[in-house]
Amino acid sequence: MSLSLTPAVRDLLDAWLTHLRSVRGRAAATVTAYGADVSEFLSFQADHLGGSPGPAGLRALQTRDMRAWMAAQRSRDVSARSLARRLSAVKAFFKWWAERDGFDATVVLSMRAPKHIRRLPRPLTEVGAKEMINGVADQDARDWVQARDMAVVTLLYGCGLRISEALGLDARHASLPSVLRITGKGGKEREVPVLPAAQEATARYARLCPHDLPAGTPLFRAIRGGALGPRAVAKVMEKTRMQLGLPATATPHAMRHSFATHLLDAGGDLRAIQELLGHASLSTTQAYTAVDTARLMEVYNAAHPKA
Structure with a gap:
């Protein structure tokens, strides 16, 4: 899937990743993983919507658009655990953006991750x-x-x-x-x-x-x-x-x-x-x-x- 982001959306993503590094103190590996997850989501929406949406288009995403992305993930055999992690990254991005620019991101933030069985750690004796x-x-x-x-x-x-x-x-x-x-x-x-x-x-x-x-x-x-x-x-x-x-x-x-x-x-x-x-x-x-x-x-x- 080609990555096709408008300059305005790319700037938004870069600003968020900078926030994670500088303000939140997130580890470099975490920032990289979050960036990849959100970039993939935005790229999917560009293909799904038939063109690269700008900020206004992303703010107007509907529940059906979110479900389409989640369905596409599962069709690629992405595990429930991995999809939950990717959805968490997308929500974190939209939450930061909504708080910064003052818009309602309920559609994205209300999406529920698929249930997965949590693997308990196994300590050594x-x-x-x-x-x-x-x-x-x-x-x-x-x-x-x-x-x-x-x-x-x-x-x-x-x-x-x-x-x-x-x-x-x-x-x-x-x-x-x-x-x-x-x-x-x-x-x-x-x-x-x-x-x-x-x-x-x-x-x-x-x-x-x-x-x-x-x-x-x-x-x-x-x-x-x-x-x-x-x-x-x-x-x-x-x-x-x-x-x-x-x-x-x-x-x-x-x-x-x-x-x-x-x-x-x-x-x-x-x-x-x-x-x-x-x-x-x-x-x-x-x-x-x-x-x-x-x-x-x-x-x-x-x-x-x-x-």
Whole structure:
């Protein structure tokens, strides 16, 4: 499908993406994905309406136009989950635009995404998490690469960091403090306690790393000295889990799930874990930790006792 946007619509899209980056603090990958989703939607509407609509034409979209787009998505075997994500991006764009220019975007904003079964995360067992940490150190003959991979995975599990947060650490953190200030999604800051094991693993990597690590540069480096990417971490974990017979769900993000679940199993408070993970909603933490409804209500009632 050809992308055919009028200059005015293209300017609108660029302004929204700039807003996401500069004001909302969205990650570059998120902005790129949102831009692609909305561009595809606008391109479809251009073909569907028989010409490239300008802002006025897009403001006049009808329910039938939205349904036509959704039907076209499903006919291309786009999953319900992916369509829900794309619709969310389209709604976010129209919501921002309507608030900025003062028009009624109810037609777009009222569209309901198709229902999909939410896949609950599958944390590793404590033994599995430890095997993964030790196992990634066996995938490369170079001592510094072994130390690097072990340090990254230790941070994912020991501190509950997102992979982007771990790989985003500055080299000034080569000697990790006992409490680390992390900037997560949406620019939200949180403080995370750092276990001695994570401090030791990171310090060992920094000692062995053959590349200079001045402050202001990435702490974790690829073989040639550039910033280490998430794909490299996922790849070494994939190789390790196959050797250990761990499930395919043993991904970098699963280490974060495991951190939360094991804390809860040890008697950790759900709300405290929510803060450590940087979740805005307790329900998100519930999904991460596979907490049952009774446990969630217990926490809720403790925080909001009835008179």
